Amino acid sequence: MKPTTKYAKNNNINIAYQVIGQGPVDLVFVPGWVSNIDMMWIDSKLSNFLTHLSKFSRLILFDKRGTGLSDRVNPLCTLNERMEDILSVMRVSGSKKAIFFGHSEGGTIASLFAATYPERTISLITFGAFAKRKYSKDYPWAPKPKERQVFYDTIEKEWGNGQKMGLEYIMPSMENDTYYYNWFASYLRSAASPRAALALAKMNTESDITEILNKINVPTLILHRKNDIDVNVEEAKYITFRIPNSKLVELSGIDHCFWVGDSFSVIQEIEMFITGKRTIRETQKNCYTKTTYTKTDIEKIMLDNFQYNLKLEEFAKLCGRSLSVFKRDFNSHFNITPYKWIKIKRLEYAKKLLIENDLNVSQVCYESGFINNSHFIKSFKEKFKLPPHQFKSKIKNN
Numbered sequence: 001m002k003p004t005t006k007y008a009k010n011n012n013i014n015i016a017y018q019v020i021g022q023g024p025v026d027l028v029f030v031p032g033w034v035s036n037i038d039m040m041w042i043d044s045k046l047s048n049f050l051t052h053l054s055k056f057s058r059l060i061l062f063d064k065r066g067t068g069l070s071d072r073v074n075p076l077c078t079l080n081e082r083m084e085d086i087l088s089v090m091r092v093s094g095s096k097k098a099i100f101f102g103h104s105e106g107g108t109i110a111s112l113f114a115a116t117y118p119e120r121t122i123s124l125i126t127f128g129a130f131a132k133r134k135y136s137k138d139y140p141w142a143p144k145p146k147e148r149q150v151f152y153d154t155i156e157k158e159w160g161n162g163q164k165m166g167l168e169y170i171m172p173s174m175e176n177d178t179y180y181y182n183w184f185a186s187y188l189r190s191a192a193s194p195r196a197a198l199a200l201a202k203m204n205t206e207s208d209i210t211e212i213l214n215k216i217n218v219p220t221l222i223l224h225r226k227n228d229i230d231v232n233v234e235e236a237k238y239i240t241f242r243i244p245n246s247k248l249v250e251l252s253g254i255d256h257c258f259w260v261g262d263s264f265s266v267i268q269e270i271e272m273f274i275t276g277k278r279t280i281r282e283t284q285k286n287c288y289t290k291t292t293y294t295k296t297d298i299e300k301i302m303l304d305n306f307q308y309n310l311k312l313e314e315f316a317k318l319c320g321r322s323l324s325v326f327k328r329d330f331n332s333h334f335n336i337t338p339y340k341w342i343k344i345k346r347l348e349y350a351k352k353l354l355i356e357n358d359l360n361v362s363q364v365c366y367e368s369g370f371i372n373n374s375h376f377i378k379s380f381k382e383k384f385k386l387p388p389h390q391f392k393s394k395i396k397n398n
């Protein structure tokens with residue numbers, strides 16, 4: 001099960017975050033381009049990776065403003081605002097100092113944070129990071145303007161289409177797995193709107209940390225796959241050369257996303273860097289098997305995932321079925337339609353959250369899988385005879 005989503009405030013902007021694990025050191029994960037910290041826990045590949053990190057750290061996850069569960073404000077913002085968002089999450093989660101793990105564009109932000117706030121940074125880890133995303137003679141690996149324009153056009157015309165978004169560049173080992181492409185497409189849609197995704201892509205293009213790399217004075221681990229198609233390994237070498245006290249580990253593989261391909265080798269390097277110990281592959285082999293989408297236990301899948309804001313088609317894919325077969329099997333198993341069952345379970349879960357947590361009504365609404373606050377309040381009142389805020393007050397007074 002995913003950890004509870006909470007919110008930090010930065011000048012009235014709500015930043016969604018989660019904390020999992022009780023390790024001796026805080027590890028802040030700075031995601032790439034777009035993210036959704038709830039949806040991360042649906043995919044076995046990504047959730048297994050994060051769970052392993054939480055075994056030797058207190059893992060802190062968050063969605064950047066304009067993405068995922070954070071406020072969908074104007075996505076145009078500065079890197080300084082991004083860093084302020086991180087500080088707000090650290091403050092409310094009680095983290096005074098942390099290791100930062102940045103993926104792709106998140107590596108850019110994590111690097112800038114390490115240079116700007118060394119007193120809050122223990123060490124830095126990046127995976128698939130780049131120093132800038134605009135071609136120049138001294139940085140020839142970055143995309144040229146025409147290449148970026150093609151990418152922008154694709155976002156505008158094909159956002160969330162797993163077969164059109166160029167996913168073969170960021171996870172080529174999964175290119176023939178249609179189900180996984182479709183899941184990742186739903187992840188992208190849940191992480192940002194087309195307008196937000198485009199604005200963030202343009203912001204990434206303008207990001208440039210080449211001048212601050214030599215100001216990073218904390219121990220730094222640079223992880224990069226040798227044949228990464230999206231970000232050339234030469235970019236990792238460029239970064240390593242300019243950061244004092246840094247180490248580059250070139251990993252085998254072609255994927256830009258760390259949780260696909262040989263993700264275990266990534267875990268090993270991170271664990272070794274943080275703890276000085278390296279998990280033996282054989283002891284964890286069951287945690288990193290390829291995600292399969294064969295027919296699975298409907299009841300288990302639904303109980304594990306009902307609180308996520310997914311479409312029925314996406315629930316069907318998680319259960320390894322076509323939509324029509326899913327509906328038939330569901331009705332046969334539960335003797336109720338999927339829509340009614342999901343609504344009941346979400347309301348029961350919302351009731352539990354109101355009783356056991358100090359979340360406000362809006363937070364409970366989104367945490368339990370609803371996306372419309374007024375619809376949630378109406379549905380809750382119909383089932384429990386009181387609107388959620390009155391229900392919560394009654395519980396407190398008893």
